[in-house]
Amino acid sequence: MSDEKDFLKTYRQDDYPRPSVTADIVAFTIREEENDNYRQNSGTKLALLLIRRGGHPFKDCWALPGGFLNPDETIEQCALREAEEETAVKPVSLLSVGLFSEPDRDPRGWIISNAFVSVISEEQAQQSGDDASDAQWFDVDFVQDAGGDYILTLCYRDVTLRAVLEEEGSGFGKTSFRIKESGGLAFDHARIIATALSMLRSGAREFEHIFDFLPETFTLTQLQKVQETIMNISVLPANFRRKIAAYVEETDAFTQGAGHRPAKLYRRKTVKG
Amino acid sequence: MSDEKDFLKTYRQDDYPRPSVTADIVAFTIREEENDNYRQNSGTKLALLLIRRGGHPFKDCWALPGGFLNPDETIEQCALREAEEETAVKPVSLLSVGLFSEPDRDPRGWIISNAFVSVISEEQAQQSGDDASDAQWFDVDFVQDAGGDYILTLCYRDVTLRAVLEEEGSGFGKTSFRIKESGGLAFDHARIIATALSMLRSGAREFEHIFDFLPETFTLTQLQKVQETIMNISVLPANFRRKIAAYVEETDAFTQGAGHRPAKLYRRKTVKG
């Protein structure tokens, strides 16, 4: 086997051109809307974390958090590290969206990026994105217009980013998009966000990831609103409860202090039957 | 904007360590088994293309085809190029499995790889993997044993590779695995193949990718066998026909010369209702 040792000693990795590799984080959370009637439950919105770029390129544009892959970590560990750095919280889940590798996607040079969907629970999300910071949660709206194009609208205070995308292909529950207008988002991030949303939605249909948006215990109405918010649909409570029953188990606790009938708290059932 | 130009001029990509990036191809096809009764239809088997490594590392081991990403192409283009080089045919479909990035996955150094599932139709597959070549189609068997481990068995002539894997997690229709025994496969390719199989199976349930294994026109029995072979299940013809009806359309042609009733040939319906 000294053959192999010899080979490895003389092998020069620098013979091949190499790109820089980054992990970008598409961090989602669910937020409650403001509400003047304290007895009425609030609506919920899907929100996405963006960071205002302080330096070139795309200075002052909004971009996904992310960072470079180190030689001693996997891309998943890199994503986790970056997610924790940027949001100051440990994401509940981290799921790969795919590798984005257009040679000219980054004006700094050959930089390819693997994107990850990260789900942050509402309680944790409040710790990040304060007013002073350049990291902010944007309300998300993603719909198909009459012409078949997809419109991604991201909104924070008086800032509105509106990107237009075209479906490019789909498979394995993932839809790919081509950017028609990036709407002020940096790099190809509009495309990454759209793809991430398509995967989040397709997973939510079978109750994947929806638990990650909520704390340990939750009411079934909360859980239903998470699914409805992500998928932009509405379902009847009776039917949702039947379908979700196999995935949750009761606790002894109830909600308190709402101006109406208390709801039983549930917990995710670990083994699904 | 000369600000930005200045920045880009002084930006040095070499400040960050960079990995080599490759695309690996998990190329599947469907093959007919030999059969002595010419009137009886043959069974079908799922097969996977492997290449015997001529050089170090993992000399003489079997590995997935693949190659390095060039600076002027996307990872998808790289995968397509490599797939065409290795199989001598244009794959019908090419779907990303994910990025495999364990720092020590390749003894040559820091080399990460994005894997792709590539589906080759039977007619095209016959052009590659001849006896003289180091590229060969292996019969695939992938089952869960009593202990919950997954056994991947790859078989070509007298060569049998048997890998043992453990489920590591799942999401977005993709299951991840950890290698317990690599069974003679090079690098972490056992893990890549297992993940690719899990995605292929989960997609085949809703008739994704099953058309890619067949020529332009096909009988419904052929199509059914493709799904059964991929998913390792069996379904009743009547039920399969009902479900697939929305995805196919009739042609005027029939099969000929079989020792039994001819079957109508169908074609994939482009727009699904």
Place this chain on the structure above:
DNA sequence: CAAATAGTGTCTCTAAGACAATATCAC
């Protein structure tokens, strides 16, 4: 006719969607 596959009809059971009805809290 026999062997073999192609293709259809229909019964049952389950699950999804719609909708109505009842329960329970804060005020």
Place this chain on the structure above:
DNA sequence: GTGATATTGTCTTAGAGACACTATTTG
């Protein structure tokens, strides 16, 4: 009681699975 949400019951319909039956070819 009123307003609001929580929770359950059940009717209807669509689809999956099982099974029996008919049709068509070659030898």
